[in-house]
Amino acid sequence: MKEKIKILFVIYYLGSGGAEKALINLLDMIDYERYQVDVLLFKQEGLYLDQLNPKANLLPIIPEFEKIDSNKKYIKWALKNGKPISALKKVYYFYCWKKGKNIDRQEWELCWSKIPSLKKEYDVAVGYMQGLPIRYVAGIVKAKVKFGWIHSEYEKISKNINFDRYFFQRLNYIISVSDKCTNSICKCLPEFKDKTFTLLNLMSSKLINEKANVGEGDTDKFDGIRLLSIGRLEKVKGYEMAIEACSILKQKGHKIRWNVIGIGGLKNELLTLIRQFNIEDCFILIGERSNPYPFIKQADIYVQTSLFEGKSVAIDEAKILRKAICVTNFNSVYDQLEHEKTAEIVEKNPQAIAAGIEKLIKNPDYRELLSQNLAMERDNSNEELLKHYELFERDL
Structure with missing residues (x-):
């Protein structure tokens, strides 16, 4: 042997x-x-x-x-x-x-x-x-x-x-x-x-889909648009832009709930910013989750507001679960996604992020198109x- x-x-x-x-x-x-x-x-x-x-x-x-x-x-x-x-x-x-x-x-x-x-x-x-x-x-x-x-x-x-x-x-x-x-x-x-x-x-993909059906995401009866972001609470993830984008969407009357899975040193600073923008009801830091997949499955839109990434594991997970994705245009994003084919890719500022999310909210057919295109991608693991x-x- x-x-x-x-x-x-x-x-x-x-x-x-x-x-x-x-x-x-x-x-x-x-x-x-x-x-x-x-x-x-x-x-x-x-x-x-x-x-x-x-x-x-x-x-x-x-x-x-x-x-x-x-x-x-x-x-x-x-x-x-x-x-x-x-x-x-x-x-x-x-x-x-x-x-x-x-x-x-x-x-x-x-x-x-x-x-x-x-x-x-x-x-x-x-x-x-x-x-x-x-x-x-x-x-x-x-x-x-x-x-x-x-x-x-x-x-x-x-x-x-x-x-x-x-x-x-x-x-x-x-x-x-x-x-x-x-x-x-x-x-x-x-x-x-x-x-x-x-x-x-x-x-x-087999294991991720199995885990998505184990446990629960949010158990409330919220009937608006669910957004989700995953990542450490650090500057590089661009959460300050996400918070301001959420405020813009709320002011426009969109019924959203934006959960963030992750922990990190920026938590208190982000909580202060959330209070300043008066979005405690719709932008929520929910901490770590050992199994985030039920939350991804439950989300209507996955949002990544990073300033830069290597190759985002969370984006790959959202792709496997065929989520509509709104993501900032950091350099390596084009190694994972294609604009208006598998994701809505936007500039790195709150206004562009809010506009990209709004485009997905208002166009369920567009969300479905992105999901269908992701379903056709080959699993090359x-x-x-x-x-x-x-x-x-x-x-x-």
Whole structure:
């Protein structure tokens, strides 16, 4: 019997973000007769932790992660172990970070570079998110082939290209989730063009449709137009524009309820803005949902107001459930959708967002057309999975 390929996936934790969801999907679809899968989390927490496929082996947290989990823990550890200079450096770096300076290199040299490697040597190791997961795999993990996965437009998220270059040159492959994102990496780091590839996020349409019929969305008897957005409560998701767009629609007399699934640091600021626009009754932050699919199925229109994305997992989920979609024209959106064929694509401002939604509200036939066009799209998830296998095994 052929020996299984030993593969490691590293990510911060399994929170409610798109990258985390993409990893959960990949681990649900990967062939466990072909791969022996280990998963290493920096923190064993998050909305999707209990959805991790039981066939994947969740490794114990490395003890050193605990001491660098927070500034207080590290400073306490350093002082207790006779390292006052290290403690002072940590205080200074925190001060620099509060002032808006990038301290990735200093944090790596002080803390993360000292973490020991796992005892096991892998055939393939994957840093499944930009930042520390990639650096840990590139700089510390022992593996024959190393991958770094980037889930967003690199030029929008890169803070220290020269520091990234140090780790990227230690990777065998750099993976992005859309052609636009691949181009972004190659634009910033052209020397890595030959080892940068696009692998689309994997989606099981069968599983998503099954989950859409399990549990409930809203249980109220609201009889207006239901809108839904999914994503972290962060600036990049453009919720300030969404709130103003909702206010415009309300002032025009549209009976709508706009739910937002997600958590994040912007929550209090958004709640204040919702009150200022007097739309508490129709723009509602409903928090995390481990199964968002009944809410997507229930929605009349799925709305994404992002400033930029890599390849939106939530949009792919809305496509599978054949929802009418209104989305802003961030760069990579055209890798997923076509204007007036599979979505209403609008400019990134509140007025355009409101106009796009209004167009869909007033034209149920247009909503149905978008839904029918989505139904005709091919499910290429198996083909994409084979592309993953081919790259994983290319250099073994």
